[in-house]
Amino acid sequence: xxxxxxxxxxxxxxxxxxxxxxxxxxxxxxxxxxxxxxxxxxxxxxxxxxxxxxxxxxxxxxxxxxxxxxxxxxxxxxxxxxxxxxxxxxxxxxxxxxxxxxxxxxxxxxxxxxxxxxxxxxxxxxxxxxxxxxxxxxxxxxxxxxxxxxxxxxxxxxxxxxxxxxxxxxxxxxxxxxxxxxxxxxxxxxxxxxxxxxxxxxxxxxxxxxxxxxxxxxxxxx
Amino acid sequence: xxxxxxxxxxxxxxxxxxxxxxxxxxxxxxxxxxxxxxxxxxxxxxxxxxxxxxxxxxxxxxxxxxxxxxxxxxxxxxxxxxxxxxxxxxxxxxxxxxxxxxxxxxxxxxxxxxxxxxxxxxxxxxxxxxxxxxxxxxxxxxxxxxxxxxxxxxxxxxxxxxxxxxxxxxxxxxxxxxxxxxxxxxxxxxxxxxxxxxxxxxxxxxxxxxxxxxxxxxxxxxxxxxxxxxxxxxxxxxxxxxxxxxxxxxxxxxxxxxxxxxxxxxxxxxxxx
Numbered sequence: 001x002x003x004x005x006x007x008x009x010x011x012x013x014x015x016x017x018x019x020x021x022x023x024x025x026x027x028x029x030x031x032x033x034x035x036x037x038x039x040x041x042x043x044x045x046x047x048x049x050x051x052x053x054x055x056x057x058x059x060x061x062x063x064x065x066x067x068x069x070x071x072x073x074x075x076x077x078x079x080x081x082x083x084x085x086x087x088x089x090x091x092x093x094x095x096x097x098x099x100x101x102x103x104x105x106x107x108x109x110x111x112x113x114x115x116x117x118x119x120x121x122x123x124x125x126x127x128x129x130x131x132x133x134x135x136x137x138x139x140x141x142x143x144x145x146x147x148x149x150x151x152x153x154x155x156x157x158x159x160x161x162x163x164x165x166x167x168x169x170x171x172x173x174x175x176x177x178x179x180x181x182x183x184x185x186x187x188x189x190x191x192x193x194x195x196x197x198x199x200x201x202x203x204x205x206x207x208x209x210x211x212x213x214x215x216x217x218x219x220x221x222x
Numbered sequence: 223x224x225x226x227x228x229x230x231x232x233x234x235x236x237x238x239x240x241x242x243x244x245x246x247x248x249x250x251x252x253x254x255x256x257x258x259x260x261x262x263x264x265x266x267x268x269x270x271x272x273x274x275x276x277x278x279x280x281x282x283x284x285x286x287x288x289x290x291x292x293x294x295x296x297x298x299x300x301x302x303x304x305x306x307x308x309x310x311x312x313x314x315x316x317x318x319x320x321x322x323x324x325x326x327x328x329x330x331x332x333x334x335x336x337x338x339x340x341x342x343x344x345x346x347x348x349x350x351x352x353x354x355x356x357x358x359x360x361x362x363x364x365x366x367x368x369x370x371x372x373x374x375x376x377x378x379x380x381x382x383x384x385x386x387x388x389x390x391x392x393x394x395x396x397x398x399x400x401x402x403x404x405x406x407x408x409x410x411x412x413x414x415x416x417x418x419x420x421x422x423x424x425x426x427x428x429x430x431x432x433x434x435x436x437x438x439x440x441x442x443x444x445x446x447x448x449x450x451x452x453x454x455x456x457x458x459x460x461x462x463x464x465x466x467x468x469x470x471x472x473x474x475x476x477x478x479x480x481x482x483x484x485x486x487x488x489x490x491x492x493x494x495x
Contacts, residue, residue, distance in 0.1 A: 067306030082306030167302045169263050169309075170290040185293070185410040186271055187435035 001194045004171050005179035012087070012175060013155040016094040017148045020102040023095070024147055028106030029136070033118075046104070049097045054160030061093050061165050085167040090175075093161050098151040105150060105210075109143015110136060142213040149213075153206035157199060261288035262467040263308060265299040267315035267455065268375075268408035269339055269382060269427035272435070273486040274313065277479045278470075284478070287466050295408035297379025303328060303460065310460055310467035315339060315409075315427075316381035317456035324458065333458025336474055337488035341385055341450070342431045344416050344442035345423035353423070355443035357393045363422070364398045373404045373415035373424030381453060382409035386425035388450040416440070428487040455488075 030036075031043060049057060065083040066072050075083040083089040113136060121131040137144070159177045166173030168182060176195055183192040266274045271293050278289050292299075292309070299312055300319040304326075312329070313336065314320045323329045343360070345351045350368040352359035363369045374390075375383030383405065390396045406412030409427045416424025417439035431442040459471055473479055480490055 062305065067304070072306065076306070082308060084305055085302060085307035167292070167307050168294065169292050169307070171260075172263065172290075172308070174292070182293070185268070185408070185414055187414065187433070187439075 001191055001198075002174075002176065002179040002183070005174050005176045006195075006198075008087070008171060008174065009156050009176040012090060012094055013152040015091055016098055016155045017102075017152050019091070019095050020098055020151050021144075021148065023099075024102035024106045025132075025137075025144070028103045028143075028147075029110050029132075031103070031107045032110035047100050050100045054097070054158065055164060057097055058093070058161040058164030061089075061096070061161065065089055065092070065165070084165050085169060085173060087172055090162060090166050090173050093165050094155050094158065097158060097161055098154055101150040101154050102147045105143045105147040106140065107143075109140035109146070112143070113139045142216050146210050146213045149206055149209050153203060156202060261290050262310035262464055262470070263290045263292060264311045264313070264467070264470065265303070265307075265309040266291055266293050266313045267296045267299075267381070268293050268410035269315050269429045269455075270313060271410045271430060272433040273429055273483055273488070276482050276486075277474065280478055280482065281470055281473050284473070285469060287469065289466065289470050293408070293410060295375065295380040295383075297381075298408070301379075308462065310463040311457065311471055312460060313455065313457040314381070315453060315455050316384075317454045319381075320456040320458045328461065330459040330461060330463060333456050334471075334475065335454060335491045336457045337455045337483055337490060338494065339382070339453035339455055340428040340447060340487060340489070341382060341389065341425055341445050341453070342428050342442040343423060343425055343445060344413070344431050344436075344440050346417045346419045346421075346440040348419065349422045349440070351422045353441040353443045355445045357389075357395060357445075360399075360423075361393070361395060364395060364402075369399070369402060369422045371404050371421040372399055372402050373406060373412045373421045373426075375409040375412040375426075376405040376407060380406070380408050380412075382425075382427050383412070385450040385453055386412075389425065389445050392449040432485075432487045 027046065031039065031046075062084060063069065064071055065075070067076065067082055067084070072083050075081075079088075081088070083092070117135065117139070118131065121135045126134065156175070157177055158175075159181070162173065162175050162178055163181075166175070166178065168174045168178050174182065176199065180192050180195045180199070183189075183195070264274075274291055278291055282288060296314040296316050296319050299307075299309070300314070300323060303309060303312060303323060312320065312323070317335065320329065320333050324332050343353055343355060343357070345353045351363050354360065360369065374386035377383040377387040387396065390399055404415050404421055406415050410430060412424055413426040413430045413436055415421055416426055417436060423440075425445070428444060430436050457471065457474065459467060463471075483490060
C-alpha cells in the first residue's frame, strides 16, 4: 500500500470538492432556475468532460498550462513553480474534469425544489442569499451531497489526465490510481492488489451512497 | 434514510457541520503537506526500477536523507522536463536526451555517464519459446507460429525499445515480428508484459531480468552487445537541484552505489572490457 499516494489522492479529492462546492452551487442553481441566452451551450459544455476522452482533455491542459504557454508562464512568475506536473496543476485539471459530476446532481437538486416554495420564501421577505441558505440548500442537500461524493470518488479514480499532466511524481502528483499502474510495472502485485481492493470498496460505497441519496430525493418529492 | 445518515434532526445545521468538516480536513492536509521539507524528486529510466530503489535505500542508510523516485521512459521524462516538470535530477537510459536538454540550457551541465546497459531476451515459464540470445529459436518460432505476441518497450520514446528494434533488425526478424509486437510504455512495462504469460516473451533490460521479482517468472539470455548501439546511460542535475540531489548525484559515483549497479548487470564507466 502506497500511503503517500493515498493521502495525496484524499487531499486532491477534498480540495477538488471544496473548490467545486461554490462553483457547483452557483452554476447548478443558475441552470436550474434561469433561462438565459446560450443556456443549452452552457449545459453542453458542463457535460462535455463526461464524453471527452481523458487524454484529449489532458493534452489540451498540457498545451494550455505548459511551461511555454502564457498561463504557465504567468503562474511560474507568480508562484515560482510550474503548473503542470505539480499538485496545483492536478487540482485545476481535477476541478475541470469533475464539472459535470458536481454541477449536474446539484442542478437536479435545485430543480426538485417546487417553485411555490421559492416564491413563498421571497414573499416572506427573505433576501436571495437568505433563501439560498435557509430554504434551498437544506432542500437541495441530497443533490449537493451526491455531487460531492461523486466528484470525490471520481477524483480518486481518474487516471488518464493525471498521467498526462501529473507525471507520476511521488507525493506531488502520484495519485493512488497512478500508484496501482506504477506498482504493476514494478512487479509489486501485493501492493497493487491492496490498492485496487481499496478503490473497489470506495467505489462500491460511493454507488451505494449516491443511490441511497437519489432514492431519498425521489421519495420526498414523489 | 435520514436516521441512517443521522442528519434528520436539523438538515441545515448538519449541512453546515459537514461543509465545515470537509474544509477543516482539507486545510489540515494542505498544511501537513506544506510544513515538511520536501525531498528532491529524481526521474529515473525504467531500467533502474530495482537498482535505483536499492541505491536510494543505501543513500538513506548512509546520509539519513530521502529522495523521491519516479520511473518512466527516458523520452517521456525529457519531454516533461522541457514542459517544466519539477525534477531535480534525471537519469536517462540514453545519453542523447541528457545532452539535448543540456544544449537547450535545461540542465546544470552535461552530467556524468553512470552505466552502460545490456538487453536480454526473456521468456516466461511455460512459453513454447526458448530464451536464446542469438534469436535462433525466435526465428524458427516466427516461422512455425509459436510466437503470437512478443513484448518490447516503445521504440519511439524508450531507449531500450530502440535497442530491441535494432537487434531484431540486425537478425533480419523485424518485418516478421513487427505485427506481433506488444509495446510497453517503458521497459519496465515491457518486462511486465513479457513475463505475464500473455506473451511468449520479450526483450527487456538485463537490470530488470536480474531482479528476483522478474527472474522468478522466466528464463533469459543476454543478446550480443555488438548487435545494437550501446545503451550509454547518463545522469544530470537539473537547474533547480538542491543539496540533497547533489549528494545523491555524488553518491551514485561512489563504491557503494557502483556495487549495486554492478549487481544489476550494468557495465560501469571505466570498467568496460
